[in-house]
Amino acid sequence: MNHTDTEVWHHLPENARARIRDGLFTGPTAGLSPGYVQGNLCILPQDLASDFLRFAQANPKPCPLIGVGETGSPLVPALGGTIDLRRDLPRYRVWRNGELVAEPTDITEFWRDDLVAFVIGCSFSFEEALIEDGIPLRHVACGANVSMYRTNIPCAPAGRLAGPLVVSMRPLKPADAIRAIQITSRFPAVHGAPVHIGKPELIGIADIARPDYGAPVEIKDDELPVFWACGVTPQAVIAAARPDFAITHYPGSMLITDIRNSRLAAL
Amino acid sequence: MNHTDTEVWHHLPENARARIRDGLFTGPTAGLSPGYVQGNLCILPQDLASDFLRFAQANPKPCPLIGVGETGSPLVPALGGTIDLRRDLPRYRVWRNGELVAEPTDITEFWRDDLVAFVIGCSFSFEEALIEDGIPLRHVACGANVSMYRTNIPCAPAGRLAGPLVVSMRPLKPADAIRAIQITSRFPAVHGAPVHIGKPELIGIADIARPDYGAPVEIKDDELPVFWACGVTPQAVIAAARPDFAITHYPGSMLITDIRNSRLAAL
Numbered sequence: 001m002n003h004t005d006t007e008v009w010h011h012l013p014e015n016a017r018a019r020i021r022d023g024l025f026t027g028p029t030a031g032l033s034p035g036y037v038q039g040n041l042c043i044l045p046q047d048l049a050s051d052f053l054r055f056a057q058a059n060p061k062p063c064p065l066i067g068v069g070e071t072g073s074p075l076v077p078a079l080g081g082t083i084d085l086r087r088d089l090p091r092y093r094v095w096r097n098g099e100l101v102a103e104p105t106d107i108t109e110f111w112r113d114d115l116v117a118f119v120i121g122c123s124f125s126f127e128e129a130l131i132e133d134g135i136p137l138r139h140v141a142c143g144a145n146v147s148m149y150r151t152n153i154p155c156a157p158a159g160r161l162a163g164p165l166v167v168s169m170r171p172l173k174p175a176d177a178i179r180a181i182q183i184t185s186r187f188p189a190v191h192g193a194p195v196h197i198g199k200p201e202l203i204g205i206a207d208i209a210r211p212d213y214g215a216p217v218e219i220k221d222d223e224l225p226v227f228w229a230c231g232v233t234p235q236a237v238i239a240a241a242r243p244d245f246a247i248t249h250y251p252g253s254m255l256i257t258d259i260r261n262s263r264l265a266a267l
Numbered sequence: 268m269n270h271t272d273t274e275v276w277h278h279l280p281e282n283a284r285a286r287i288r289d290g291l292f293t294g295p296t297a298g299l300s301p302g303y304v305q306g307n308l309c310i311l312p313q314d315l316a317s318d319f320l321r322f323a324q325a326n327p328k329p330c331p332l333i334g335v336g337e338t339g340s341p342l343v344p345a346l347g348g349t350i351d352l353r354r355d356l357p358r359y360r361v362w363r364n365g366e367l368v369a370e371p372t373d374i375t376e377f378w379r380d381d382l383v384a385f386v387i388g389c390s391f392s393f394e395e396a397l398i399e400d401g402i403p404l405r406h407v408a409c410g411a412n413v414s415m416y417r418t419n420i421p422c423a424p425a426g427r428l429a430g431p432l433v434v435s436m437r438p439l440k441p442a443d444a445i446r447a448i449q450i451t452s453r454f455p456a457v458h459g460a461p462v463h464i465g466k467p468e469l470i471g472i473a474d475i476a477r478p479d480y481g482a483p484v485e486i487k488d489d490e491l492p493v494f495w496a497c498g499v500t501p502q503a504v505i506a507a508a509r510p511d512f513a514i515t516h517y518p519g520s521m522l523i524t525d526i527r528n529s530r531l532a533a534l
Binding site: 181 | 463
C-alpha cells in the first residue's frame with residue numbers, strides 16, 4: 001500500500017484496523033489515524049500477569065498501562081469496541097524463553113486461553129502535540145522509526161520481571177527541548193516528561209549513532225539529544241527475564257485505538 | 268550583622284524591611300523571609316514609564332511585573348502596606364545616562380516627583396520551590412550570588428528601551444534539569460521556565476566561568492548549565508539605552524514583599 005493513496009482509509013481508527021486486519025497494511029503505524037492514541041502491546045501468560053501489573057505500577061514512565069484484557073481474551077473494549085488484538089496490529093513479535101521466534105502479521109494461531117494482554121501508551125500521542133506546537137521532529141521528517149536505546153538505568157524489578165529502561169531519543173534545539181518538556185509533562189499516560197537530556201554517556205549509551213531499536217538520526221551542533229522512557233522497555237525485559245512465552249507488537253507497528261490523544265492530557 | 272544571629276528578625280517581611288530601613292542590614296537578601304516573594308526594582312522618570320510598561324509586556328520572561336507605583340510615589344501597597352522603596356532595599360544602584368554613579372543604601376536624597384517604580388519578580392521564589400523539591404543549587408550551597416550573563420538574545424524593543432536578555436545560570440544534573448523545568452513552568456511571575464539549556468555558546472556566552480554579574484560556580488561533567496531569564500535585564504537595558512536617570516536594586520539585594528511565594532504559582 002502506497003501512502004499517497006491512504007489519505008482516507010486510515011483516518012478513522014476502525015477503518016485503519018479493518019484494513020490491517022485484512023492483511024492489506026503491514027507497516028509502521030506512525031501518521032495513521034491522526035488524533036487517536038496508539039499503543040504498545042505486551043501479551044504474557046497468566047502466571048506472569050500479576051508480576052507485569054506490579055512491574056508497570058513500579059515503572060509508570062516506560063509502562064503507562066492504558067488497557068488490560070481479561071485472561072484469555074484478545075479484546076480491550078475500553079480502547080475500542082471492535083478491537084481484536086490477534087489481528088489488528090500490522091506486525092507482532094513472538095518470543096519463547098526470551099528469544100524472538102517469529103514476526104507474524106496475525107497471532108491467531110499463537111493465541112492461548114491463559115494469555116493476558118497489556119496495552120501501554122505510546123510516544124506517537126505526545127509527538128502529535130509537539131508537532132502541533134511547531135517543534136520539528138527529525139525522524140518524522142525523515143519518515144524513519146525513532147531511535148531507541150537500552151540504557152544502564154534499571155527498571156524497578158517486580159517478581160520475575162527485571163531489565164533495563166529503554167528510551168527513545170529526539171534531537172531538539174535547546175528552546176524546543178524546554179518546550180517539549182513542558183508539553184510532554186501534560187501526558188503522563190504516554191511516557192510523560194523526558195527522563196534524560198544531553199550527555200548520552202551518563203545513561204550508558206556508548207554510541208548515539210547506533211540505536212538498539214529504530215533508525216539513527218543526525219544530531220546537529222545546536223541540538224541536544226532528549227530521551228523519553230519508551231514502551232519498547234517490556235521487550236528488553238522479556239529478553240532479560242526470558243519468560244517461556246510472550247507476544248509483543250513489532251516496534252513501530254502499534255495498536256490504533258478509538259481514544260483521542262487529547263483525552264490523555266493530564267491538564 | 269552576622270547571619271547566625273538573624274534567625275528571628277528576618278522571618279516576617281515587615282521585620283526584615285524595618286531592619287534594612289534602619290541601616291542594620293546592607294547585604295544580599297537571599298534566604299531572608301523564607302516563603303515570601305522578593306522583587307527586582309527599576310525606577311525611571313515618568314517620560315520613560317510607558318516605554319518601560321510596553322517593554323515589560325513584550326518581555327515577560329525577564330520582566331514579569333509584580334508591582335507598579337503611582338508617579339512620584341515610593342509606595343507599592345499591593346506588595347506590602349508598609350513598603351517604602353526609598354529605604355527598604357539593602358542597597359541600590361543610581362544611573363545617569365547609562366553610567367553607574369552611586370550604590371547607596373538609601374535613595375531618599377535621589378527621589379523625585381516624576382519617578383515611577385517597577386517591581387519585577389525574582390528567581391528566589393522559584394529557587395525555594397526547587398530546594399523544597401530536593402534539587403541542590405550550587406550557588407546557594409556556596410553562599411554566593413547566582414551567575415548571570417548578558418546574552419546575544421535581544422529583548423523585544425519598546426520605544427527608547429532596547430538591550431540584551433540577561434540570564435541566570437544554575438548547573439543541574441539532567442534529571443534535575445527536567446524537573447526544574449517542570450517546577451519553574453508553574454511560576455511565570457518569577458521568570459517561569461528556562462530560556463536555554465546546555466551549549467552556552469549558542470546564546471553568546473563566550474566564557475561560562477566569567478559571569479557578567481554575580482559569582483562563577485563550577486559545572487561538573489555530569490551537569491548541564493540551565494539558563495533562566497533574569498530580572499537584572501533592565502540594568503543591561505539601562506546601560507544600553509542610557510536614560511538620563513534611573514535607579515535599580517543592587518544585584519542580589521532585593522525588595523522583600525508581603526506576598527507568599529505560593530501565591531505566584533500558576534497552577
